[in-house]
Amino acid sequence: MQIREFCSGIQLADEASRIVIDYQMKESEYIALKRQFKADRQAFFQLITGAERYRQKLLYLFTRFAIDAYEEYQVRNIPDHVYFDTFSDIRIWSEVCYRDYGEYGIEEYNWLQEHVQLRLFRLGRLQFQPIAVEDELKAGDWTVMKHQLVLNVHIPEGEALTPQAAAYSFSLARAFFRGIPPIFVCHSWLLYPGLKQILKPDSNILHFQQLFHIYEIDEASKEAEQRIFNRVAADPSEYGEETSLRRAAKAHLQAGGRLGRGSGIYVPESYL
Template sequence: MHMKEFCNGIKLGEAASGIVMDYHMQESEYAELKRQFQQERHAFFQLVTGAAGYRQKLLYLFVRFAMDAYEEYQVRGISDDVYFNTFSDIRIWSEVCCRDFGEYGIEEYNWLQEHVRLRLFRLGRMQFQPIAMEGDVKAGDVIVENKQLVLNVHIPEGGALSPQEVAHSFSLARAFFRGITPVFICQSWLLYPGLDHIMKSDSNILQFQRLFHIYEVDEAAKEAEQRIFNRVAADPSEYGEDTSLQHAAKAYLLAGGKLGRGSGIYVPID
Protein backbone atom coordinates (compact mmCIF):
# COMPACT_ATOMS: atom_id res chain seq x y z
CA MET A 1 0.00 0.00 0.00
CA HIS A 2 1.52 3.30 -1.13
CA MET A 3 0.71 6.60 0.58
CA LYS A 4 -0.77 8.21 -2.53
CA GLU A 5 -2.95 5.15 -3.15
CA PHE A 6 -4.17 5.28 0.42
CA CYS A 7 -4.95 9.01 0.32
CA ASN A 8 -6.85 8.54 -2.92
CA GLY A 9 -8.65 5.51 -1.51
CA ILE A 10 -10.06 7.41 1.47
CA LYS A 11 -10.64 10.51 -0.72
CA LEU A 12 -8.42 12.67 1.43
CA GLY A 13 -8.51 16.24 0.08
CA GLU A 14 -5.61 17.90 -1.66
CA ALA A 15 -4.58 20.07 1.29
CA ALA A 16 -4.65 17.23 3.81
CA SER A 17 -2.96 14.84 1.38
CA GLY A 18 -0.22 17.41 0.87
CA ILE A 19 0.45 17.49 4.61
CA VAL A 20 0.82 13.72 4.69
CA MET A 21 2.86 13.41 1.50
CA ASP A 22 5.25 16.21 2.46
CA TYR A 23 5.71 15.21 6.10
CA HIS A 24 9.32 14.29 6.93
CA MET A 25 10.00 11.66 9.56
CA GLN A 26 12.92 9.29 9.89
CA GLU A 27 11.95 5.63 9.74
CA SER A 28 13.67 5.02 13.05
CA GLU A 29 11.48 7.69 14.68
CA TYR A 30 8.37 6.22 13.10
CA ALA A 31 9.30 2.71 14.30
CA GLU A 32 9.75 3.98 17.86
CA LEU A 33 6.49 5.95 17.82
CA LYS A 34 4.63 2.93 16.47
CA ARG A 35 6.13 0.78 19.23
CA GLN A 36 4.97 3.29 21.83
CA PHE A 37 1.51 3.42 20.28
CA GLN A 38 1.22 -0.36 20.45
CA GLN A 39 2.70 -0.83 23.92
CA GLU A 40 2.41 2.44 25.86
CA ARG A 41 -0.54 4.23 24.27
CA HIS A 42 -1.12 6.79 27.03
CA ALA A 43 2.53 7.84 27.01
CA PHE A 44 2.46 7.95 23.20
CA PHE A 45 -0.42 10.42 23.08
CA GLN A 46 1.12 12.54 25.85
CA LEU A 47 4.41 12.70 23.95
CA VAL A 48 2.94 13.55 20.56
CA THR A 49 0.30 16.05 21.70
CA GLY A 50 2.82 17.89 23.86
CA ALA A 51 4.61 19.38 20.85
CA ALA A 52 3.67 22.09 18.36
CA GLY A 53 2.08 20.86 15.13
CA TYR A 54 0.84 17.67 16.78
CA ARG A 55 -2.39 17.56 14.75
CA GLN A 56 -0.46 17.31 11.47
CA LYS A 57 1.90 14.76 13.01
CA LEU A 58 -1.04 12.63 14.14
CA LEU A 59 -2.58 12.83 10.67
CA TYR A 60 0.65 11.51 9.20
CA LEU A 61 1.01 8.82 11.85
CA PHE A 62 -2.56 7.55 11.55
CA VAL A 63 -2.19 7.34 7.79
CA ARG A 64 0.95 5.26 8.30
CA PHE A 65 -0.70 3.11 10.96
CA ALA A 66 -3.64 2.52 8.63
CA MET A 67 -1.34 1.59 5.77
CA ASP A 68 0.45 -0.87 8.03
CA ALA A 69 -2.92 -2.44 8.90
CA TYR A 70 -3.57 -3.30 5.25
CA GLU A 71 -1.55 -6.51 5.45
CA GLU A 72 -3.69 -7.79 8.33
CA TYR A 73 -6.83 -6.91 6.38
CA GLN A 74 -5.55 -9.09 3.54
CA VAL A 75 -4.65 -11.93 5.91
CA ARG A 76 -8.21 -11.84 7.28
CA GLY A 77 -9.68 -11.74 3.78
CA ILE A 78 -11.34 -8.34 4.32
CA SER A 79 -12.10 -6.49 1.10
CA ASP A 80 -10.44 -3.26 -0.01
CA ASP A 81 -13.87 -1.60 0.02
CA VAL A 82 -14.23 -2.25 3.75
CA TYR A 83 -10.62 -1.17 4.31
CA PHE A 84 -10.96 2.20 2.58
CA ASN A 85 -14.46 2.82 3.96
CA THR A 86 -13.25 2.14 7.49
CA PHE A 87 -10.27 4.45 7.23
CA SER A 88 -12.28 7.17 5.52
CA ASP A 89 -12.79 8.30 9.12
CA ILE A 90 -9.30 9.79 8.88
CA ARG A 91 -10.61 12.07 6.14
CA ILE A 92 -13.76 12.89 8.10
CA TRP A 93 -11.89 13.80 11.27
CA SER A 94 -9.24 15.77 9.42
CA GLU A 95 -12.05 17.87 7.93
CA VAL A 96 -13.63 18.28 11.39
CA CYS A 97 -10.23 19.39 12.67
CA CYS A 98 -10.02 22.01 9.93
CA ARG A 99 -13.53 23.22 10.74
CA ASP A 100 -12.91 23.44 14.48
CA PHE A 101 -9.24 24.51 14.61
CA GLY A 102 -8.56 26.03 11.21
CA GLU A 103 -6.00 23.40 10.19
CA TYR A 104 -6.04 19.92 8.69
CA GLY A 105 -4.87 17.29 11.12
CA ILE A 106 -6.24 14.92 13.74
CA GLU A 107 -7.64 15.90 17.11
CA GLU A 108 -9.86 12.84 17.71
CA TYR A 109 -6.87 10.56 18.21
CA ASN A 110 -8.44 8.42 20.95
CA TRP A 111 -11.26 7.46 18.61
CA LEU A 112 -9.10 6.58 15.60
CA GLN A 113 -6.98 4.13 17.56
CA GLU A 114 -9.90 1.67 17.36
CA HIS A 115 -9.65 1.59 13.57
CA VAL A 116 -5.93 0.91 13.32
CA ARG A 117 -6.17 -1.77 16.02
CA LEU A 118 -8.82 -3.54 13.88
CA ARG A 119 -11.48 -3.14 16.57
CA LEU A 120 -13.92 -1.18 14.42
CA PHE A 121 -15.09 -1.49 10.82
CA ARG A 122 -17.30 0.59 8.57
CA LEU A 123 -19.79 -1.56 6.71
CA GLY A 124 -21.95 0.56 4.46
CA ARG A 125 -23.29 3.68 6.15
CA MET A 126 -22.44 2.68 9.73
CA GLN A 127 -19.53 1.51 11.83
CA PHE A 128 -19.53 -1.56 14.06
CA GLN A 129 -17.36 -2.43 17.03
CA PRO A 130 -17.54 -5.75 18.91
CA ILE A 131 -17.60 -5.09 22.67
CA ALA A 132 -18.50 -6.94 25.85
CA MET A 133 -21.66 -5.60 27.48
CA GLU A 134 -21.11 -3.94 30.84
CA GLY A 135 -23.86 -5.11 33.18
CA ASP A 136 -27.20 -6.77 32.54
CA VAL A 137 -29.62 -4.72 30.45
CA LYS A 138 -33.32 -5.24 29.82
CA ALA A 139 -35.10 -3.19 27.18
CA GLY A 140 -38.60 -4.26 26.24
CA ASP A 141 -38.49 -7.99 25.66
CA VAL A 142 -34.75 -7.93 25.02
CA ILE A 143 -32.32 -9.03 27.72
CA VAL A 144 -28.56 -8.68 27.30
CA GLU A 145 -26.34 -10.23 29.94
CA ASN A 146 -23.18 -8.85 31.49
CA LYS A 147 -20.08 -9.54 29.36
CA GLN A 148 -22.20 -10.73 26.43
CA LEU A 149 -20.50 -9.90 23.13
CA VAL A 150 -22.54 -7.34 21.19
CA LEU A 151 -21.99 -5.02 18.23
CA ASN A 152 -21.66 -1.37 19.13
CA VAL A 153 -23.06 0.88 16.39
CA HIS A 154 -21.56 4.25 15.44
CA ILE A 155 -22.85 6.66 12.81
CA PRO A 156 -20.08 8.68 11.15
CA GLU A 157 -20.72 12.14 9.79
CA GLY A 158 -21.81 12.62 6.19
CA GLY A 159 -24.42 10.99 4.00
CA ALA A 160 -28.08 10.25 4.50
CA LEU A 161 -29.18 7.79 7.16
CA SER A 162 -31.98 6.42 5.02
CA PRO A 163 -33.88 3.28 6.11
CA GLN A 164 -32.51 1.50 3.05
CA GLU A 165 -28.90 2.39 3.88
CA VAL A 166 -29.43 1.44 7.52
CA ALA A 167 -30.94 -1.94 6.63
CA HIS A 168 -28.11 -2.64 4.18
CA SER A 169 -25.49 -1.75 6.78
CA PHE A 170 -27.01 -4.04 9.40
CA SER A 171 -27.17 -6.82 6.82
CA LEU A 172 -23.49 -6.36 5.99
CA ALA A 173 -22.62 -6.44 9.70
CA ARG A 174 -24.46 -9.70 10.28
CA ALA A 175 -22.51 -11.31 7.45
CA PHE A 176 -19.17 -9.77 8.46
CA PHE A 177 -19.45 -10.74 12.15
CA ARG A 178 -20.85 -14.21 11.54
CA GLY A 179 -19.62 -15.57 14.88
CA ILE A 180 -21.39 -12.93 16.97
CA THR A 181 -25.09 -13.08 17.84
CA PRO A 182 -26.69 -10.08 16.07
CA VAL A 183 -27.41 -7.87 19.05
CA PHE A 184 -26.70 -4.22 18.28
CA ILE A 185 -26.32 -1.48 20.87
CA CYS A 186 -26.01 2.23 20.26
CA GLN A 187 -25.29 5.21 22.49
CA SER A 188 -26.00 8.37 20.57
CA TRP A 189 -27.85 11.66 20.45
CA LEU A 190 -29.79 10.06 17.60
CA LEU A 191 -31.54 7.88 20.19
CA TYR A 192 -32.61 10.72 22.46
CA PRO A 193 -36.42 10.54 22.78
CA GLY A 194 -36.80 14.32 22.81
CA LEU A 195 -35.81 14.56 19.15
CA ASP A 196 -39.45 14.02 18.22
CA HIS A 197 -39.99 17.64 19.34
CA ILE A 198 -37.69 19.04 16.66
CA MET A 199 -37.97 16.51 13.81
CA LYS A 200 -40.75 15.28 11.58
CA SER A 201 -42.04 11.81 12.43
CA ASP A 202 -40.88 10.40 9.08
CA SER A 203 -37.34 11.77 9.40
CA ASN A 204 -34.51 9.31 8.79
CA ILE A 205 -33.18 9.85 12.31
CA LEU A 206 -36.47 9.06 14.04
CA GLN A 207 -36.97 6.00 11.83
CA PHE A 208 -33.51 4.83 12.89
CA GLN A 209 -34.32 5.54 16.53
CA ARG A 210 -37.49 3.42 16.40
CA LEU A 211 -35.45 0.31 15.63
CA PHE A 212 -34.03 0.40 19.15
CA HIS A 213 -35.39 -0.35 22.60
CA ILE A 214 -34.15 2.62 24.63
CA TYR A 215 -32.84 1.51 28.04
CA GLU A 216 -31.08 4.61 29.30
CA VAL A 217 -31.25 8.38 28.75
CA ASP A 218 -28.59 10.94 29.63
CA GLU A 219 -30.24 14.35 29.89
CA ALA A 220 -26.96 16.16 30.55
CA ALA A 221 -25.08 15.01 27.45
CA LYS A 222 -24.21 17.75 24.96
CA GLU A 223 -23.48 15.50 21.98
CA ALA A 224 -26.67 16.56 20.17
CA GLU A 225 -25.78 20.24 20.40
CA GLN A 226 -22.24 19.52 19.23
CA ARG A 227 -23.48 17.61 16.20
CA ILE A 228 -26.32 19.98 15.30
CA PHE A 229 -24.46 23.28 15.84
CA ASN A 230 -20.83 22.06 15.55
CA ARG A 231 -20.13 23.50 19.00
CA VAL A 232 -21.54 23.69 22.50
CA ALA A 233 -22.59 27.08 23.87
CA ALA A 234 -23.48 27.93 27.46
CA ASP A 235 -26.37 30.06 26.18
CA PRO A 236 -28.55 28.54 23.41
CA SER A 237 -29.27 32.04 22.11
CA GLU A 238 -25.70 32.05 20.75
CA TYR A 239 -26.43 29.22 18.31
CA GLY A 240 -26.85 29.91 14.61
CA GLU A 241 -29.93 29.03 12.60
CA ASP A 242 -28.53 28.17 9.18
CA THR A 243 -30.62 25.01 8.78
CA SER A 244 -34.20 24.08 9.61
CA LEU A 245 -32.90 21.59 12.20
CA GLN A 246 -30.78 24.27 13.88
CA HIS A 247 -33.77 26.61 13.92
CA ALA A 248 -36.03 23.98 15.53
CA ALA A 249 -33.37 22.80 17.99
CA LYS A 250 -32.52 26.34 19.09
CA ALA A 251 -36.16 27.23 19.67
CA TYR A 252 -36.65 24.02 21.64
CA LEU A 253 -33.62 24.71 23.85
CA LEU A 254 -34.64 28.32 24.45
CA ALA A 255 -38.05 27.07 25.57
CA GLY A 256 -36.36 24.96 28.25
CA GLY A 257 -36.13 21.67 26.34
CA LYS A 258 -33.23 19.24 26.61
CA LEU A 259 -31.26 17.47 23.91
CA GLY A 260 -29.39 14.58 25.53
CA ARG A 261 -28.32 11.11 24.53
CA GLY A 262 -30.06 7.76 24.49
CA SER A 263 -28.78 4.19 24.74
CA GLY A 264 -30.64 1.42 23.00
CA ILE A 265 -30.62 -2.19 21.84
CA TYR A 266 -31.68 -3.51 18.46
CA VAL A 267 -32.14 -7.20 17.68
CA PRO A 268 -33.18 -7.83 14.08
CA ILE A 269 -36.12 -10.15 13.53
CA ASP A 270 -35.28 -12.85 11.03
Protein backbone atom coordinates in the same frame (compact mmCIF):
# COMPACT_ATOMS: atom_id res chain seq x y z
CA MET B 1 -0.36 0.08 0.06
CA GLN B 2 1.43 3.37 -0.62
CA ILE B 3 0.67 6.76 0.93
CA ARG B 4 -0.63 8.32 -2.31
CA GLU B 5 -2.88 5.34 -2.97
CA PHE B 6 -4.23 5.49 0.56
CA CYS B 7 -4.92 9.24 0.42
CA SER B 8 -6.74 8.77 -2.87
CA GLY B 9 -8.67 5.78 -1.56
CA ILE B 10 -10.11 7.65 1.43
CA GLN B 11 -10.55 10.83 -0.68
CA LEU B 12 -8.38 12.90 1.61
CA ALA B 13 -8.39 16.61 0.73
CA ASP B 14 -5.49 17.77 -1.43
CA GLU B 15 -4.02 20.00 1.27
CA ALA B 16 -4.28 17.23 3.86
CA SER B 17 -2.74 14.76 1.42
CA ARG B 18 0.21 17.07 0.87
CA ILE B 19 0.78 17.25 4.63
CA VAL B 20 1.01 13.46 4.79
CA ILE B 21 3.01 12.96 1.59
CA ASP B 22 5.54 15.69 2.38
CA TYR B 23 5.84 14.96 6.11
CA GLN B 24 9.47 14.52 7.17
CA MET B 25 10.09 11.74 9.68
CA LYS B 26 12.94 9.28 9.87
CA GLU B 27 11.86 5.67 9.62
CA SER B 28 13.62 4.89 12.89
CA GLU B 29 11.50 7.53 14.65
CA TYR B 30 8.32 6.16 13.12
CA ILE B 31 9.15 2.62 14.26
CA ALA B 32 9.88 3.84 17.79
CA LEU B 33 6.62 5.81 17.93
CA LYS B 34 4.62 2.88 16.62
CA ARG B 35 6.10 0.63 19.30
CA GLN B 36 5.19 3.17 21.97
CA PHE B 37 1.66 3.45 20.55
CA LYS B 38 1.24 -0.31 20.93
CA ALA B 39 2.86 -0.49 24.35
CA ASP B 40 1.39 2.57 26.10
CA ARG B 41 -1.11 4.65 24.17
CA GLN B 42 -1.67 7.15 26.96
CA ALA B 43 2.05 7.97 27.11
CA PHE B 44 2.15 8.03 23.31
CA PHE B 45 -0.63 10.60 23.04
CA GLN B 46 0.87 12.71 25.84
CA LEU B 47 4.17 12.78 24.01
CA ILE B 48 2.70 13.68 20.63
CA THR B 49 0.20 16.29 21.81
CA GLY B 50 2.94 18.06 23.73
CA ALA B 51 4.76 18.95 20.53
CA GLU B 52 4.16 21.78 18.06
CA ARG B 53 1.85 21.07 15.11
CA TYR B 54 0.87 17.81 16.74
CA ARG B 55 -2.35 17.56 14.75
CA GLN B 56 -0.41 17.28 11.50
CA LYS B 57 1.91 14.73 13.09
CA LEU B 58 -1.06 12.65 14.18
CA LEU B 59 -2.52 12.82 10.68
CA TYR B 60 0.73 11.45 9.31
CA LEU B 61 1.06 8.78 11.99
CA PHE B 62 -2.49 7.51 11.73
CA THR B 63 -2.13 7.37 7.96
CA ARG B 64 0.98 5.24 8.40
CA PHE B 65 -0.75 3.07 11.03
CA ALA B 66 -3.66 2.56 8.64
CA ILE B 67 -1.35 1.61 5.81
CA ASP B 68 0.39 -0.89 8.08
CA ALA B 69 -3.02 -2.39 8.93
CA TYR B 70 -3.67 -3.17 5.27
CA GLU B 71 -1.64 -6.37 5.44
CA GLU B 72 -3.87 -7.73 8.20
CA TYR B 73 -6.94 -6.80 6.16
CA GLN B 74 -5.55 -8.93 3.35
CA VAL B 75 -4.76 -11.82 5.68
CA ARG B 76 -8.38 -11.76 6.85
CA ASN B 77 -9.66 -11.45 3.26
CA ILE B 78 -11.46 -8.21 4.05
CA PRO B 79 -12.32 -6.38 0.80
CA ASP B 80 -10.50 -3.18 -0.10
CA HIS B 81 -13.72 -1.18 -0.15
CA VAL B 82 -14.28 -2.03 3.54
CA TYR B 83 -10.69 -0.98 4.26
CA PHE B 84 -11.06 2.39 2.55
CA ASP B 85 -14.55 2.97 3.94
CA THR B 86 -13.33 2.24 7.47
CA PHE B 87 -10.34 4.55 7.24
CA SER B 88 -12.36 7.30 5.57
CA ASP B 89 -12.80 8.39 9.18
CA ILE B 90 -9.30 9.86 8.89
CA ARG B 91 -10.64 12.11 6.14
CA ILE B 92 -13.78 12.94 8.13
CA TRP B 93 -11.86 13.87 11.27
CA SER B 94 -9.22 15.80 9.34
CA GLU B 95 -12.05 17.90 7.92
CA VAL B 96 -13.54 18.37 11.38
CA CYS B 97 -10.09 19.49 12.54
CA TYR B 98 -9.97 22.03 9.71
CA ARG B 99 -13.44 23.27 10.60
CA ASP B 100 -12.69 23.61 14.32
CA TYR B 101 -9.01 24.67 14.29
CA GLY B 102 -8.39 26.04 10.81
CA GLU B 103 -5.84 23.36 9.94
CA TYR B 104 -5.89 19.85 8.52
CA GLY B 105 -4.80 17.28 11.07
CA ILE B 106 -6.23 14.96 13.69
CA GLU B 107 -7.61 15.97 17.07
CA GLU B 108 -9.90 12.97 17.60
CA TYR B 109 -6.96 10.66 18.19
CA ASN B 110 -8.48 8.46 20.91
CA TRP B 111 -11.27 7.42 18.56
CA LEU B 112 -9.05 6.52 15.62
CA GLN B 113 -7.00 4.05 17.63
CA GLU B 114 -9.94 1.64 17.33
CA HIS B 115 -9.65 1.58 13.53
CA VAL B 116 -5.93 0.90 13.30
CA GLN B 117 -6.22 -1.96 15.79
CA LEU B 118 -8.96 -3.56 13.67
CA ARG B 119 -11.52 -3.18 16.43
CA LEU B 120 -13.96 -1.16 14.33
CA PHE B 121 -15.18 -1.44 10.74
CA ARG B 122 -17.41 0.66 8.52
CA LEU B 123 -19.91 -1.43 6.59
CA GLY B 124 -22.04 0.77 4.39
CA ARG B 125 -23.40 3.81 6.20
CA LEU B 126 -22.65 2.61 9.74
CA GLN B 127 -19.65 1.58 11.81
CA PHE B 128 -19.60 -1.52 13.99
CA GLN B 129 -17.40 -2.36 16.96
CA PRO B 130 -17.54 -5.73 18.77
CA ILE B 131 -17.66 -5.15 22.53
CA ALA B 132 -18.48 -7.11 25.67
CA VAL B 133 -21.16 -5.29 27.67
CA GLU B 134 -20.03 -4.32 31.16
CA ASP B 135 -23.40 -4.75 32.86
CA GLU B 136 -26.64 -6.57 32.16
CA LEU B 137 -28.88 -4.59 29.83
CA LYS B 138 -32.66 -4.82 29.63
CA ALA B 139 -34.78 -3.23 26.92
CA GLY B 140 -38.32 -4.34 26.23
CA ASP B 141 -38.46 -8.13 26.31
CA TRP B 142 -34.75 -8.44 25.51
CA THR B 143 -31.96 -8.95 28.03
CA VAL B 144 -28.25 -8.80 27.26
CA MET B 145 -26.19 -10.60 29.85
CA LYS B 146 -23.10 -9.11 31.47
CA HIS B 147 -19.95 -9.75 29.39
CA GLN B 148 -22.01 -10.85 26.37
CA LEU B 149 -20.46 -9.95 23.02
CA VAL B 150 -22.54 -7.48 20.99
CA LEU B 151 -22.00 -5.03 18.14
CA ASN B 152 -21.68 -1.39 19.12
CA VAL B 153 -23.06 0.90 16.42
CA HIS B 154 -21.59 4.28 15.48
CA ILE B 155 -22.96 6.78 12.98
CA PRO B 156 -20.19 8.72 11.21
CA GLU B 157 -20.78 12.13 9.70
CA GLY B 158 -21.73 12.11 6.05
CA GLU B 159 -24.61 11.21 3.80
CA ALA B 160 -28.22 10.86 4.92
CA LEU B 161 -29.04 7.99 7.25
CA THR B 162 -31.95 6.62 5.24
CA PRO B 163 -33.88 3.54 6.44
CA GLN B 164 -32.61 1.68 3.37
CA ALA B 165 -28.98 2.59 4.10
CA ALA B 166 -29.32 1.57 7.74
CA ALA B 167 -30.97 -1.75 6.86
CA TYR B 168 -28.23 -2.52 4.35
CA SER B 169 -25.50 -1.77 6.89
CA PHE B 170 -27.09 -4.05 9.48
CA SER B 171 -27.32 -6.84 6.92
CA LEU B 172 -23.65 -6.36 6.02
CA ALA B 173 -22.71 -6.50 9.71
CA ARG B 174 -24.56 -9.79 10.20
CA ALA B 175 -22.56 -11.33 7.36
CA PHE B 176 -19.24 -9.75 8.36
CA PHE B 177 -19.38 -10.65 12.08
CA ARG B 178 -20.67 -14.19 11.66
CA GLY B 179 -19.40 -15.35 15.03
CA ILE B 180 -21.23 -12.61 16.95
CA PRO B 181 -25.02 -12.64 17.50
CA PRO B 182 -26.77 -9.76 15.69
CA ILE B 183 -27.45 -7.82 18.86
CA PHE B 184 -26.74 -4.15 18.21
CA VAL B 185 -26.28 -1.52 20.90
CA CYS B 186 -26.00 2.20 20.27
CA HIS B 187 -25.26 5.21 22.46
CA SER B 188 -26.09 8.38 20.54
CA TRP B 189 -27.97 11.66 20.52
CA LEU B 190 -29.92 10.16 17.63
CA LEU B 191 -31.63 7.87 20.16
CA TYR B 192 -32.80 10.67 22.44
CA PRO B 193 -36.62 10.34 22.63
CA GLY B 194 -37.08 14.10 22.92
CA LEU B 195 -36.09 14.48 19.26
CA LYS B 196 -39.71 13.62 18.44
CA GLN B 197 -40.55 17.14 19.59
CA ILE B 198 -38.39 18.82 16.95
CA LEU B 199 -38.32 16.41 14.00
CA LYS B 200 -40.98 15.47 11.49
CA PRO B 201 -42.47 11.96 11.87
CA ASP B 202 -40.88 10.79 8.61
CA SER B 203 -37.39 11.94 9.69
CA ASN B 204 -34.56 9.55 8.90
CA ILE B 205 -33.29 10.03 12.44
CA LEU B 206 -36.62 8.96 13.95
CA HIS B 207 -36.82 5.96 11.63
CA PHE B 208 -33.39 4.91 12.90
CA GLN B 209 -34.36 5.57 16.52
CA GLN B 210 -37.48 3.44 16.22
CA LEU B 211 -35.35 0.36 15.50
CA PHE B 212 -34.01 0.45 19.05
CA HIS B 213 -35.45 -0.32 22.46
CA ILE B 214 -34.20 2.57 24.58
CA TYR B 215 -32.91 1.43 27.97
CA GLU B 216 -31.13 4.55 29.24
CA ILE B 217 -31.36 8.31 28.74
CA ASP B 218 -28.72 10.88 29.61
CA GLU B 219 -30.49 14.23 29.92
CA ALA B 220 -27.26 16.08 30.74
CA SER B 221 -25.38 15.06 27.60
CA LYS B 222 -24.37 17.85 25.22
CA GLU B 223 -23.57 15.50 22.35
CA ALA B 224 -26.63 16.57 20.37
CA GLU B 225 -25.68 20.24 20.56
CA GLN B 226 -22.11 19.43 19.54
CA ARG B 227 -23.26 17.40 16.55
CA ILE B 228 -26.00 19.77 15.43
CA PHE B 229 -24.17 23.07 15.95
CA ASN B 230 -20.52 21.87 15.90
CA ARG B 231 -20.01 23.43 19.32
CA VAL B 232 -21.61 23.78 22.74
CA ALA B 233 -22.70 27.23 23.85
CA ALA B 234 -23.70 28.30 27.34
CA ASP B 235 -26.58 30.34 25.87
CA PRO B 236 -28.68 28.64 23.13
CA SER B 237 -29.36 32.07 21.59
CA GLU B 238 -25.78 31.98 20.31
CA TYR B 239 -26.52 29.03 18.03
CA GLY B 240 -26.97 29.48 14.29
CA GLU B 241 -30.14 28.84 12.31
CA GLU B 242 -28.66 27.81 8.94
CA THR B 243 -30.71 24.60 8.62
CA SER B 244 -34.20 23.50 9.60
CA LEU B 245 -32.70 21.13 12.18
CA ARG B 246 -30.67 23.92 13.75
CA ARG B 247 -33.67 26.26 13.83
CA ALA B 248 -35.87 23.62 15.47
CA ALA B 249 -33.18 22.56 17.96
CA LYS B 250 -32.38 26.17 18.90
CA ALA B 251 -36.04 27.03 19.46
CA HIS B 252 -36.48 23.88 21.55
CA LEU B 253 -33.49 24.74 23.74
CA GLN B 254 -34.51 28.37 24.13
CA ALA B 255 -37.95 27.23 25.28
CA GLY B 256 -36.28 25.29 28.09
CA GLY B 257 -36.20 21.91 26.38
CA ARG B 258 -33.33 19.44 26.47
CA LEU B 259 -31.42 17.51 23.86
CA GLY B 260 -29.77 14.58 25.57
CA ARG B 261 -28.52 11.16 24.59
CA GLY B 262 -30.12 7.73 24.43
CA SER B 263 -28.82 4.19 24.65
CA GLY B 264 -30.67 1.34 22.99
CA ILE B 265 -30.68 -2.24 21.77
CA TYR B 266 -31.73 -3.43 18.33
CA VAL B 267 -32.22 -7.09 17.49
CA PRO B 268 -33.55 -7.91 13.99
CA GLU B 269 -36.90 -9.68 14.07
CA SER B 270 -35.51 -12.57 12.03
CA TYR B 271 -33.12 -13.37 14.90
CA LEU B 272 -35.74 -13.35 17.65
